Amino acid sequence: MAGLTRLVLTDFRNYQHLSWRPEQPVTVITGPNGSGKTNLLEAVSMLVPGRGLRGARMDELPRHGATLWGVAAQVAGMGGDDALSVKLATGADPVRPERRVFHVDGQVLRNRDAISEYFAAVWLTPQMDRLFQDGPGARRRFLDRLVLALEPGHARELAAHDRAMVQRNRLLAQHGADTDWLAALERTMARHAVAAVAARVDMIARLNADDRAMEDGFPAARLELDCLIAAQLHDRPALAVEDWLVARMAQARAIDRQRGGSRFGAHRSDLRMADRLTGRAASLSSTGQQKALLLGIVLSHARTLAACRGQAPMLLLDEPLVHLDNARRTALFGALGRMGTGVMLTGTDEEQFAPLRACAEFVTPGQGNLAHGA
């Protein structure tokens, strides 16, 4: 079972020093606004590649007045317990001031993606309550986070694609741009775009194939990627799609120059979601129905990862009960109990989590086991 048996924070957000030994795989963190509930989840999210639950810059995380931060954890994995830690690198690199360093069992991890072999975590935050009102970017990031938990190399594909796209857009803006250089950038963009979209398509297929989703009594989602590249991948091999994309980008140069952006690429894709049972599109659903669908995806994702890696990711659910009715709350508690993975949930009202009393540890920042300086 993926979960924490110890968490130590040093100068992380509002925590100067915290040493906590969770007593149960499921933890309910309650307390007043601003007490540091989300900060705890964010600290755990730093143990996986990416910018964590708030998408923060690494140099925003030190406690006010401090310059560095660190998160260390003992995690229960398939091969036993591992000591993981992550901290902001000292001797700031002026080119990459945000670098952080991972250690596993006291050894520096040279390949940072390898941290995923030891620990995986997926989160849902209140900001995602607007996922279906906001633009496609937030939905893409949500999907990419699910992909990353299985394919840590996905972040590199996206970064390489975006770098090539920025260079192409800059070059297009110049008068008499070097067309050989443009063609090379378009080829690079196409290679990374096809790889990234294929990984998204693969994750969606896995989530849609989760036939246990309906058993939870919790709404199950049917997902679809609205993306030209994904549609091409349906009928042709990846290399042929790369060639197709290169040709489309070359044709679109004049219009892209006018628009100041790229019409084709991995950034042009949107995640559509509907209730599997009723077929109702998430965009036409109420806020609570959307929240339930998102939680359903997170549960399916945990089962999918458990099937692929032998271990479900840890679930970090920030205010998961907001907008859910009582029946859905009960179904969620039941599903989390059956999941058998580490879960951290937050909320302001302890009573709302009462059904979890028998199986979860209840904590409050600044008190008991979570006393600052503990």
Ligand SMILES: Nc1ncnc2c1ncn2[C@@H]1O[C@H](COP(=O)(O)OP(=O)(O)OP(=O)(O)O)[C@@H](O)[C@H]1O
């Ligand atoms: N770098 C930092 N140094 C010190 N304190 C910080 C830092 N960043 C954030 N904080 C403090 O952390 C607190 C917010 O913590 P957090 O977001 O975890 O609250 P929360 O308990 O989840 O609240 P809510 O119920 O409102 O969501 C605020 O009081 C904020 O001032």
